[in-house]
Amino acid sequence: MSISLLARSIAESPTLRLNEEARLLRERGESVVHLGAGEPKNKAPIAAILSSAAKLVSGDVKYVPTDGLPSLKKAILRYTEESYDRVVAPENVIVSDGAKQCIFNILYTLCNPQDEVVVLAPYWVSYPEIVKMVSAVPVVVRPEDGSFIPRFEEIERAVSSATKAIIVNSPNNPSGAIYPEALVSKIVELCERKGIWLILDDIYHKLVFDGKVAVPGTRYTDRDIESTRLILVNGVAKLYGMTGFRVGWVVAPRNLVEIMTNVQAQTTSCVSPVLQAAAEGALTGMQSVVEGLRLTIQNNRDVLMTEMRTFSGVKITKPEGTFYSLPDFRAYMGESVALSRLLLEKARVVTVPGREFGMEGHLRVSFAGSVKDIVEGVARMKWALDPSSPNEIYIGDRKMVRDWL
Numbered sequence: 001m002s003i004s005l006l007a008r009s010i011a012e013s014p015t016l017r018l019n020e021e022a023r024l025l026r027e028r029g030e031s032v033v034h035l036g037a038g039e040p041k042n043k044a045p046i047a048a049i050l051s052s053a054a055k056l057v058s059g060d061v062k063y064v065p066t067d068g069l070p071s072l073k074k075a076i077l078r079y080t081e082e083s084y085d086r087v088v089a090p091e092n093v094i095v096s097d098g099a100k101q102c103i104f105n106i107l108y109t110l111c112n113p114q115d116e117v118v119v120l121a122p123y124w125v126s127y128p129e130i131v132k133m134v135s136a137v138p139v140v141v142r143p144e145d146g147s148f149i150p151r152f153e154e155i156e157r158a159v160s161s162a163t164k165a166i167i168v169n170s171p172n173n174p175s176g177a178i179y180p181e182a183l184v185s186k187i188v189e190l191c192e193r194k195g196i197w198l199i200l201d202d203i204y205h206k207l208v209f210d211g212k213v214a215v216p217g218t219r220y221t222d223r224d225i226e227s228t229r230l231i232l233v234n235g236v237a238k239l240y241g242m243t244g245f246r247v248g249w250v251v252a253p254r255n256l257v258e259i260m261t262n263v264q265a266q267t268t269s270c271v272s273p274v275l276q277a278a279a280e281g282a283l284t285g286m287q288s289v290v291e292g293l294r295l296t297i298q299n300n301r302d303v304l305m306t307e308m309r310t311f312s313g314v315k316i317t318k319p320e321g322t323f324y325s326l327p328d329f330r331a332y333m334g335e336s337v338a339l340s341r342l343l344l345e346k347a348r349v350v351t352v353p354g355r356e357f358g359m360e361g362h363l364r365v366s367f368a369g370s371v372k373d374i375v376e377g378v379a380r381m382k383w384a385l386d387p388s389s390p391n392e393i394y395i396g397d398r399k400m401v402r403d404w405l
């Protein structure tokens with residue numbers, strides 16, 4: 001079988017693979033605690049369900065405009081004005097199958113082969129792979145001090161004449177960090193000065209804790225949407241916990257949106273109107289659901305911090321947003337893939353290896369699930385790794401005795 005070199009170079013999604021592994025283990029009756037998930041446990045907002053159900057019941061489910069339903073775009077224009085203080089036109093918006101397709105469309109539209117895209121570690125696993133899918137080259141900037149915040153000088157040094165774009169994701173998956181305002185403003189200035197596109201993946205921008213705010217990148221430029229180099233990516237997946245609805249959108253200059261629309265027209269045609277109706281329902285419905293979700297997740301974060309602080313040797317930085325933490329497990333094992341595997345095999349806890357996010361020695365531990373899962377998951381991890389923890393534990397209804405430390 002001959003497979004293209006490009007397709008062969010693309011890594012599988014570790015998070016989706018782990019979801020599948022956990023599902024199969026559960027199907028076999030195993031008691032699995034999933035701390036790998038990138039989605040909260042909430043039900044979709046009722047306004048989203050009613051709106052999509054109405055569309056479905058109408059039976060009128062056909063192709064719709066590639067760039068999105070006008071009524072959903074209207075809701076997105078309002079969202080953009082409220083969140084970014086920018087008045088944009090429908091021609092500045094394209095709706096796609098999740099923020100993931102948004103990022104693919106943007107990079108496909110911007111990059112020639114061998115163009116460079118600067119990615120800041122720790123980064124969302126899919127960025128380097130999507131960059132490679134469009135034949136461009138990911139250039140990873142790693143904070144030299146081992147922190148989760150890259151230094152501006154390091155970013156500036158990574159920029160070359162081949163740099164097409166920089167991707168910024170703050171609040172950040174996988175670290176939960178919010179980039180300092182001074183850093184974001186300098187990146188905006190750098191991109192506008194050098195004519196580099198700045199892709200702001202803002203899908204977690206409302207999921208922030210302790211009164212902190214992720215100041216929108218638009219705050220640092222006076223340019224309007226047509227002349228700025230900023231591209232905004234958003235979606236309903238994390239904002240409303242609607243991951244399965246697969247609706248995201250891009251706000252960008254209209255000439256970019258026009259080309260992205262051609263790209264999308266030749267790949268997926270349009271997002272299902274049933275799902276677009278759901279997104280519209282969520283955006284125009286009661287916004288208290290966003291705050292409810294935020295408070296639940298913040299409480300989960302606090303529980304995780306309490307549990308992790310008693311885990312000797314593990315260093316954890318308090319997440320300021322998202323539903324992820326990225327504790328440093330190097331005191332136990334430097335190879336995160338092996339560590340994550342050990343935790344799954346011995347303790348039936350799913351975590352994602354930090355290596356996938358450009359941060360070896362760490363594990364991404366999600367607090368999107370239930371408090372019970374967080375408490376039990378950390379207890380199981382301690383049992384598997386920490387010799388000072390009791391060496392017997394119940395996993396499901398089986399009593400397990402640790403005999404490897």
Ligand code: PMP
Pocket residue numbers: 038097098099100101124169173201203235236237243246247248
């Ligand atoms: N960007 C980031 C940083 C993410 O974490 C995710 C989902 N894990 C996405 C984009 C993709 O979002 P969607 O489900 O809307 O495709």
